[in-house]
Amino acid sequence: MPGAGRVSTVANVHQVEQLSAGSLVRDWFRMLVGLTLGSVTGLAGLAASAVDVFVVELTEYELSRIARFDRAVLTNPLTRKGCRRYLAVRWLVGALGAGVLWMLAFWYAIALSMVTAWLLDGDWGFIEEEGVVTLGLIGIVAIPGLLVIFVTTAGVVGVSVLDRWLATTLLGTSQQTLLRERVAELTSTRAEVIEAIDDERRRIERDLHDGVQQRLVALGMLIGRAKRARGEEQLQELLQQAHDTAGEAIDELREVATRVYPAVLDDAGLDAALEVLAERSSVRVAIRNKLTESPGTALETVIYFVTSEAVTNATKHADPSMVEIYLGPDGEDGITIVVRDDGVGGADPTGTGLSGLARRVKAVDGDFDVTSPPGGPTTVYARVPCG
Structure with a gap:
């Protein structure tokens, strides 16, 4: 039918608007609960900061409360000094929240009493004298009262935002700072x-x-x-x-x-490529691969070259009798790579080979570390994310 598509589109838009309005209401009530709990814990935090007890525990609770009823805050590692400073300031936000809650309850009670009066007494706030209709006391109070109720209702969101901002400022890193750091990291990684x-x-x-x-x-x-x-x-x-x-x-x-680039990596996969690497090595190579499925061509390439370069470096510089390779999931949506040799140790992480491996792992947002005390053993550790 002509116009059916338009009717359907309008209905869909109306449904999205309803969902958005419902989401706003749910978010507001969630913030209200969080603000209520935060008002109660504000004084407790001030007392804890004054006597310097339970400051870390209370800070962790405040952060979990903010994350549950608003959004999570990205923080640096918590320190006793930082938590004490945060709680010493945070009670002001708790007091402000308590004030907003009191005003909210007060004005909603007044509004409820007005509505009750209008419904039971029939007084709708208008007075008629000699044919002239004017606003009565209830009508005069209702107009600014509605404005105050709106401002107080919005204050719940404002105090919640202030609560999260304070935690971010005193304990963590702002989104803008994280973005700048990420851009700088990506720029450095690209250059490397x-x-x-x-x-x-x-x-x-x-x-x-x-x-x-x-x-x-x-x-x-x-x-x-x-x-x-x-x-x-x-x-x-x-x-x-x-x-x-x-x-x-x-x-x-x-x-x-x-x-x-080893052709066998594309033809037969990572297992076969590592087997070929072990066969062509001049020292014994033991492989333990705990990966149950392929992580993808890109990550397989990174894993192969990390293990290959680590084995080559060990063979050339450490004079080992055996090199062990371990691959496995790390339980955090990542893959752990460990290459260990029983050679002479003393490997320099800033050398050409190991620094090249570090750059290769860093290019995929991975972690890289080398442990090589004099006399050995040398352990090359890498972790690459799967996401």
């Missing part, structure tokens, strides 16, 4: 990722120049000598050397390609 990419490119170029390119040059020279060989025995010897050099060049090229 670009630097890590450039370092990787330089390393690949060195590997190709010092390894594969030199093998190919030697291969060309061997083939040239074979073409000038005078005897069958010398020709066969040079061809064998050329064959061996070509095999070495292929192995080094495959090694470089694997360091750029």
Whole structure:
């Protein structure tokens, strides 16, 4: 039917408006309850701050109350001094809330009495004398009374916002500050990722120049000598050397390609890629993978390169007899990566390899840490979020 879509749209908009109004009413009543509890605990907080007892416990309660009846506050780690200062100021907000509640109850009681008078006595606030209708006392009081009721009702929201603002200011970090810190962190991370990419490119170029390119040059020279060989025995010897050099060049090229990105990671997944890593390592590598499902291609790539670089660093610098790799969920929607070796220890976290790993993990908002006392063992810890 023509116009049916418009009717449906109007109905949907009306429903959304009703839901929004209902949500506002529910939020107001929730803030009212929170404000009532906060008014009661205000004096308790002042007393606790004066004698310096239970300040941390009361602060934790206030934060949980704000989170339950309004919104959660992002705070720094609570200290006794900070909690005491917060409670010493917060009683003012509690007193203000108590005043708002008293005014709210007072004016709503007056409004209820007026409505009762109008309904029972029929006095609607108008007086008629000699044909002239004027406002009576009830009518005169009703107009400013309604305005006061509205302002007092809005005061519940205002005090709740002030309560949350005070907790954020004295105990935590504002949203604007968090946003600025996040922008600065992302800017720094982007610069570090670009630097890590450039370092990787330089390393690949060195590997190709010092390894594969030199093998190919030697291969060309061997083939040239074979073409000038005078005897069958010398020709066969040079061809064998050329064959061996070509095999070495292929192995080094495959090694470089694997360091750029292992094809087995796409073809067979993380388990197979780690198995290949263990097989190609010059030391024994033990793998414990507790992941029950794939975290996705992007995270699998990060996990693989973290473990691969950690194993390579251990093999080159720590002289270990065994390297252990552990992967598993951390219970907080993240994945834990631990690479431990029994080598000589003393690893420098600011070195090229480990700092590159830190940048790679930080690029996905992960955590990275290295523990390497002299004499070992060395433990590389990383955590990457799955969200």
